[in-house]
Amino acid sequence: MRQSDQPERATYATTVQRKSEREVTVSRTFEGPVRAVFDAWTRPELFKLWWAPKSMGAVLSGCEIDARTGGGYRITFGAGAESATFFGKYLEVTPPSRLVWTNEESADGPVTTVTFEDRGAQTLLVLSELHPAEPPAEAVEGMQVMMSEQFAQLDDLLASLPEPT
Template sequence: MVSQPEIPDPQTRVERPSENELVVIRSFRAPVHLVYRAWADPALFRQWWIPRSCGMTLVSCEMDVRVGGTYRLEIGHVSMDQPMTFFGTYLEVEPDRRIVWTNEESAEGAVTTVSFAERAGGTDVTISNLFPSAEALEQELASGACDGTAESLRQLNELLQG
């Protein structure tokens, strides 16, 4: 049996359906088209993606959200000489329904699928990260990524409610 990660946020659910997959689920009281836009529009994305508590900033945010398009995010911190760079390619894009992209900054990068489902006037967002191995997922969990994701999603909720 695969252990389920714990996350200190009652609004965010984390599941580990297999040894190399991590799923994060959160509901928002906003229409699906607005939630999708917050993921697909770089000007909105940069307002919520980086957890404020980590003291980092999104130095650069380039996103061409279409099949075959690419993204490149540079994240900086005063203690870093060079920003961390995250990049990949969009594999699937269905407006208001689904975005799938690669995480190509390392050989251990996941394929991320974000699904948007309208429900009772709100939107359920499911983020699935499929890693190439159980070890790669364990490294991600050890980095505190679940806490950061939960905080980012809280910030997204604030943006949507603002």
């Protein structure tokens, strides 16, 4: 199919809301079946293609994901002295509808819950971060920019995947 013959993809807004002093949610609808969106979060070969915001120049140099209840993850950006590693444990993995994990790289890391709601050819994703204390306002504002870019990259990945059979 020629590019001009392809239907234009819908674009959806990424919404960030402070639900309480300690909880922040991010929601977004994706064009793609729930299984494909879930797999993009749980399969390292897919995750590393969209998670690092390209505008930041961040390179995902390490990506280990053991997506099962009791499993863990380890994500590294950069290399050597310039690297930053994020890691934690999966508290719940319910394919393809729910992930819950800890963020253990610092004492104030939140518990993150991601739900995936099947809407046929679309998926509603809601990410919730429950922090041990109120996160700074600038951190919440930064989520809007960063998550919007990451989710646009996830849109691109989903559009490039083969149609499910």
